[in-house]
Amino acid sequence: MSYRLGIDVGGTNTDAVILDDNDSVLTSTKTHTTPDVESGIYSAVDVVLSESGIDPTSVTAAMLGTTQATNAIVERKQLARVGVVRLGYPATAAIPPYTEWPKDLVNSLTGQYQLVHGGYEYDGQLLTPIDEDELRTTFQKWSGKVDSVAIVGVFSALNRDQEERAADIAREELGEEISVSLSSKIGSIGLITRENATILNAGLYQVISRVTKGFSAALKAKGVVNAQVYLCQNDGTLMSLEYAAKYPILTIGSGPTNSIRGASYLSKRRNALVLDIGGTTSDLGVLVNDFPRESSKAVSVGGVQTNFRMPDILSIGLGGGSIVRQLTDGSVTVGPDSVGYAITDKALCFGGDTITATDIAVRLGKVKLGNPKLTDVISLSVAHKAVDVIQAQLANAVDKMKTSAEPVDLVLVGGGAIIATEAIAGTKKTFTSALGGVANAIGATIAQIGGQSERLYQYVTIPREEAITATTEDATRQAVEAGADQDTVQVVDVEEVPLQYAPGDSTRVKVKVVGNMV
Template structure:
């Protein structure tokens, strides 16, 4: 049984094939295309030709994609969303879409309604649901929206009302209407949880196109017997069916794949990971074999959310970053890049724009393209640029360290050729011949996960019972995402007491992982 992994980045689309022992059979790096699917087709075609593998022997195919992130940033392909907040009159002072950029609000229709419902912080009902009010609202939206986001006050404690409203919505608008429930999408905090839920609903059309496009690309290459998975942003996989329910979980999966791939290549569980692409450098932290999760609310396309995201620092430095000399003699690097057009515009490929790759070639760090073409670059200019690159990486890596001690660094990505051999604060830099496709490898070797988070009151429900409840629900999610039942194991249990709440209130989060079914 062979596995195919694809990772679509802003500059390159990478593909790898792994055998039964998870050894790399072949890897390729192709340019990302405007329509994405063509780039995926090209990558699959190239890796099959290079490996000479029979497509029928590929039984699992994984895709990591930036499509959902791009859709939010570019405001393209998003669904029209109707937002139902269960919290009248307690939450009317801050309406949905507060502090959202106006262009994305307009793209999503901007329709919302704060209705009766919600819970107190102790799980008691705030107000009862008013189904007549709900029906009137839904009928007024009919034909104007494509999906529904339901957000209940303190649904992290009790999500019963959200579930009831979801059933009612389907009765009024039909079973095909996609619905997002905030208790299953976001974490604590009404507004940020609401924002994440709205974005999840906005991405239903996008993720459907991604999953069907990937399926068609595989079929075109005669890969018809493979189970298909999409990458989540915690370094694990989910089935396409599960992804179409929770498309927001694909956001941030690219850097996460690189971290997981780096861990696999270096055989390390704890280290810093630096992934240098064509446009950006992404820095993450490998903790016990998985990416460290961000502890703060993340902003996606100008919208602050609180759904699970990897702790990633990105800077505008890549192999295609443009290098310039300013009027005062200083040298700047990026943040703009020639991106996937590097083979047209970089000096070493016959272009007329100086990039960081040209600097690396000029300084004898690597041989790429026609090395004679960089003779026109002044050596002092190149040395100044290199110092800027070195300082940018040193500063960024220092920001991700948790102590002043030196740490190990795993260097991956197609733009890794521009990195210095030594970096201040780093004890050892680990590199691999397959580092340029670490993201695709990360997609291919990933497991399937399940995660559940809820607030419990230990004075009302015993701690052991609460933990068991969270564990069972996390396992249920893993099974829905495509995990093999007997292989599932708990990898993380987090308990955070909430001092401001009564009855020994504690936030519990459980994460499990398992092998692909």
């Protein structure tokens, strides 16, 4: 018998599960996320291995969902020095790289950039050829000053040849070990937002390197030495450590995605609204054919607009650790501030002095946790008012994520789900599970290897079938590179979006595939 180990590191809790060959949950745990993150992972792995009693060497796969990349951008810490090359001079000189970026984030990345000749027109025709001498001069100037390079070409979704040649020159001048990010492999159509995503990806490579080394070391220390190790992507699939090193930005948003996938597993539902209530926030997503619905809008990451793929998630400042206050006019507020991972020290039911949303559920007898008598200091009037506020916030969030006025099925997961003490307005049937508190770790563990490709074609010159086939092949290559068994790869979604006002029946084609681990 072989086993899979899944871990998800959130802002408040670090969850871990072990699944057997039949996808049955053998054991699970929820521990507090520690300031250094790694010791929390050590603790979680230690608990599930001890409780399961399995031989650590029988674990053949280990998956990690992490918020480290997001935290690095938000906190402006541990980011690499990035040099940005835009292939689009002089056509794009009016709006240089880093336009509208937060200054502190630009400073963290050094703000180095160079506009050089290159790029394509919207119809695929050459804008200007690249100047190799110009590129070599740029890279030579940056020697010793940058750790990573971001290369961005105008309409590289049509043709990535220039970007790939520029990458070759970067490695020739800066060394084969230099980290290079190509925009054509990261973002969608739209120069500035695609460029932004590529810069962030380039800045994260050192962060993800530390994460993967730390995770691998934690597993080795616990005797898990025979496992293939994967990181979770934000589309509900996995990628190998080698692939993650190239595309660390794909880990951003993987936490909520894991919860959605875990919710599907626990509820046996392929289509539903998922509400994951944690200790600090509540995340809502939509389950569509087993996978999270992708956002169709540009997503802001750390104050920067990007257009790389992200799950359609709505987050609100409400969780089990949200602080409850009674105002002078008699009204009650809940959140958005939270005691977070300190809930077992600060919540009333655990002997603390702060009223939290969890204390409200305990006071009303909806859940047995800690010492219920300690919550008697909360008047029933305040408790009921707090419940009304919580229910109103959740109902409003559900309404924003629905696509029609009809009631929807809801899957309720997360360690803070106990604060949803009543049926939420706008929902039809609510599914819960005793394992809902570790849905995110389950989602990480059951995931397959994924690949996704998005290309722009003109159907007047390239037949539709040929375009879809080429995009599918590119997505399949990505999945195999990420660690999938090529013989098991299958298409799970094909999307075609005609571009208005563009010539030649221009269409954006996006294909997603998944496959089993090798």
